[in-house]
Amino acid sequence: MPTLTEELKRELTVSNDEFQKLLRHHHEHERRLAELASKSFLSSDEEIEEKKLKKEKLHLKDRMEEIAREYKARAGSPH
Numbered sequence: 001m002p003t004l005t006e007e008l009k010r011e012l013t014v015s016n017d018e019f020q021k022l023l024r025h026h027h028e029h030e031r032r033l034a035e036l037a038s039k040s041f042l043s044s045d046e047e048i049e050e051k052k053l054k055k056e057k058l059h060l061k062d063r064m065e066e067i068a069r070e071y072k073a074r075a076g077s078p079h
Contacts (some may be wrong), residue, residue, distance in 0.1 A: 004068050012064075012071060019067050022060050029057040 004012075012019040036042060036050045 004064065008068055008071075012068060016067060016071070019064060022064050022067075026057060026060045026064070029053045029060065033057070 009023070013023060014020075033050065033053050036046055036053075039046070042050065
């Protein structure tokens with residue numbers, strides 16, 4: 001699956017409210033996962049949270065990629 005270029009991310013962040021929201025949540029998940037990763041021991045609740053965050057983060061990224069593909073398809077098609 002292709003990754004989003006920084007240029008495309010910037011463009012979609014400005015032009016697409018859903019993408020902007022997804023990106024913000026993705027960054028929040030990254031930050032929390034980094035906090036959990038810095039701990040030497042995770043409680044069982046934290047382990048569950050970590051697994052949930054990883055799944056949600058992947059879902060967010062998948063949706064952002066989908067939006068990018070749709071955007072590219074629209075931009076490439078004649079109006």
